[in-house]
Amino acid sequence: MKATDISRPDYFHKVVDCQWACPAHTPVPEYIRLIADKRYSDAYMINWKSNVFPGVLGRTCDRPCEPACRRGRVEEEPVAICRLKRVAADNKGDVVERMPQPAAALNGKKVACIGAGPASLTVARDLAPLGYEVHVFDGDKRAGGMIRSQIPRFRLPEEVIDEEVGFITRLGPVMHLEKWVDSLKDLMAEDYDAIFVGSGAPQGRDLDLPGRKEADANIHIGIQWLANVSFEHTNKIGRRVIVLGGGNTAMDCCRTARRLGGDDVKVIVRSGYEEMKASPWEKEDAVAEDIPILNYLVPKAFLHENGKLTGMVFEKVKAEYDDKGRRKLVPTGEPDETFECDDVLVAVGQENAFPWIERDCGLEFGKWDMPVVDEDTMQSSIPNVFFGGDAAFGPKNIIWAVAHGHAAAVSIDMFLSGEDVSQRPPPGVTITSQKMGIHEWSYDNDIANDVRYAVPHADKAARLKDIKMEAELGFDQELGFKEAQRCLNCDVQTVFNDKTCIECDACVDICPMDCITFTENGPEPELRQRLKQPATNPEQDIYVSPPLEETGRIMAKDEDVCLHCGLCAERCPTGAWDMQKYIIDIAQAGSCGRAG
Numbered sequence: 233m234k235a236t237d238i239s240r241p242d243y244f245h246k247v248v249d250c251q252w253a254c255p256a257h258t259p260v261p262e263y264i265r266l267i268a269d270k271r272y273s274d275a276y277m278i279n280w281k282s283n284v285f286p287g288v289l290g291r292t293c294d295r296p297c298e299p300a301c302r303r304g305r306v307e308e309e310p311v312a313i314c315r316l317k318r319v320a321a322d323n324k325g326d327v328v329e330r331m332p333q334p335a336a337a338l339n340g341k342k343v344a345c346i347g348a349g350p351a352s353l354t355v356a357r358d359l360a361p362l363g364y365e366v367h368v369f370d371g372d373k374r375a376g377g378m379i380r381s382q383i384p385r386f387r388l389p390e391e392v393i394d395e396e397v398g399f400i401t402r403l404g405p406v407m408h409l410e411k412w413v414d415s416l417k418d419l420m421a422e423d424y425d426a427i428f429v430g431s432g433a434p435q436g437r438d439l440d441l442p443g444r445k446e447a448d449a450n451i452h453i454g455i456q457w458l459a460n461v462s463f464e465h466t467n468k469i470g471r472r473v474i475v476l477g478g479g480n481t482a483m484d485c486c487r488t489a490r491r492l493g494g495d496d497v498k499v500i501v502r503s504g505y506e507e508m509k510a511s512p513w514e515k516e517d518a519v520a521e522d523i524p525i526l527n528y529l530v531p532k533a534f535l536h537e538n539g540k541l542t543g544m545v546f547e548k549v550k551a552e553y554d555d556k557g558r559r560k561l562v563p564t565g566e567p568d569e570t571f572e573c574d575d576v577l578v579a580v581g582q583e584n585a586f587p588w589i590e591r592d593c594g595l596e597f598g599k600w601d602m603p604v605v606d607e608d609t610m611q612s613s614i615p616n617v618f619f620g621g622d623a624a625f626g627p628k629n630i631i632w633a634v635a636h637g638h639a640a641a642v643s644i645d646m647f648l649s650g651e652d653v654s655q656r657p658p659p660g661v662t663i664t665s666q667k668m669g670i671h672e673w674s675y676d677n678d679i680a681n682d683v684r685y686a687v688p689h690a691d692k693a694a695r696l697k698d699i700k701m702e703a704e705l706g707f708d709q710e711l712g713f714k715e716a717q718r719c720l721n722c723d724v725q726t727v728f729n730d731k732t733c734i735e736c737d738a739c740v741d742i743c744p745m746d747c748i749t750f751t752e753n754g755p756e757p758e759l760r761q762r763l764k765q766p767a768t769n770p771e772q773d774i775y776v777s778p779p780l781e782e783t784g785r786i787m788a789k790d791e792d793v794c795l796h797c798g799l800c801a802e803r804c805p806t807g808a809w810d811m812q813k814y815i816i817d818i819a820q821a822g823s824c825g826r827a828g
Contacts, residue, residue, distance in 0.1 A: 349377020
């Protein structure tokens with residue numbers, strides 16, 4: 233194998249698995265250390281720079297960082313990264329003075345953002361301080377998009393949304409609320425230099441089954457129903473409720489129904505429990521609120537009498553797999569199952585709706601009647617029209633919408649500066665030694681043995697009576713500190729200097745994970761098997777040194793299981809190993825030449 237080029241920005245970035253997995257590339261270990269040091273405002277601002285909505289995401293994020301957390305490789309549960317984000321948000325001080333200020337002068341360029349959800353608000357936040365005149369259009373009375381309309385208040389309090397949306401609107405974007413954009417052509421004919429489409433995936437899928445039209449009054453599309461509850465147009469539901477669907481929207485629907493009078497609420501899914509798209513913690517919260525989840529039942533018909541819904545019929549199925557592992561649901565042959573109900577909430581998926589985009593405006597559409605959008609630049613076939621969030625690639629989640637917003641803002645800034653948007657600005661990288669003395673480090677490298685701490689919840693009986701009572705209480709400062717101590721500081725890298733190594737094997741002897749090996753070089757697949765502990769995860773690199781002067785052997789370290797404990801650096805008699813903090817700062821708008 234060739235010696236590892238650790239100067240490449242992505243090499244150590246990929247070793248910080250949580251940050252690598254985060255679409256917005258939030259520097260997770262850095263803000264967790266600040267939480268442990270009770271520097272909550274500093275931790276909040278690091279989050280705010282990258283993910284824009286720390287208080288919102290600390291309650292609602294889909295947590296792609298947590299399955300990647302290497303703590304989960306050495307014990308059952310990863311660090312509660314998402315909940316620690318909330319600790320920073322809940323305990324921060326007044327951070328307004330630390331926010332960017334509105335631009336002192338405009339640069340003469342106008343940008344329109346369609347939709348006031350997380351993607352468009354991210355674009356506005358990134359571009360407004362640079363002097364762009366940003367106009368945000370949304371049909372609702374208040375900004376926030378799906379953050380406000382689809383996430384129940386018992387999961388996300390209104391004041392958290394107001395505060396974090398307010399941090400953006402104070403930067404001066406022109407807010408056109410209760411203003412629908414019903415023609416892209418008309419908007420393109422106005423004097424906007426660039427347009428960003430962040431209109432979301434506003435249309436819930438329906439089920440065309442017998443009885444659907446006749447029982448229409450008591451059959452509700454999940455996302456529209458949640459919006460009606462959020463905006464207080466709906467405040468009650470029948471006693472017996474069936475929720476169809478296995479995603480997070482279905483979990484929000486069933487838990488909301490419990491709070492609006494449904495005392496017999498059940499979720500019915502065509503797949504198995506483990507295959508449901510809902511996040512595991514969302515399913516757990518639903519079950520904890522006495523909501524059964526019934527699996528392998530396919531809806532066949534809505535039952536009704538004189539136009540009133542009375543129940544639903546389901547076919548029993550089972551999963552069968554072919555020789556390629558592909559699943560197919562087949563009938564079991566058992567009798568159909570009937571469940572009585574007063575209301576049905578349909579949460580079987582969402583899809584985009586672009587009736588306001590004329591098909592002759594020059595925009596190219598592809599599969600599923602979705603606009604063709606470049607995944608890196610967010611640019612459409614019309615050079616000055618960009619997409620992001622669910623409007624770009626279909627329903628995902630808030631953190632992806634934020635990432636798209638950042639990428640689109642960079643592209644808009646470059647495009648309006650006359651630059652090639654495909655040539656992305658590189659990230660900023662800082663690597664600093666953590667050594668203070670021979671065996672002293674500027675960070676706490678003592679690994680806590682604690683298992684993951686449970687998040688406290690409000691009393692169940694009380695929260696089921698109040699739809700606005702937050703169900704999860706979050707970590708207090710003490711629990712936040714204890715959970716932060718579980719972080720392995722994966723951004724403090726083990727950096728090897730082959731010139732000072734004397735091949736004494738002291739690091740090999742002390743390593744608790746047996747991840748360091750001095751051996752002859754060879755092809756990667758063969759070398760991976762020859763390590764002291766075989767490196768079985770090809771998704772993560774092996775750190776390989778140049779040939780060592782004494783023997784010509786190489787040092788190979790499996791990055792996959794390294795704990796970043798620093799014992800190798802403490803034990804090394806020559807200082808060949810050093811612990812160096814690696815901070816990568818993903819480029820945002822303003823890191824290229826600007827229009828002006």
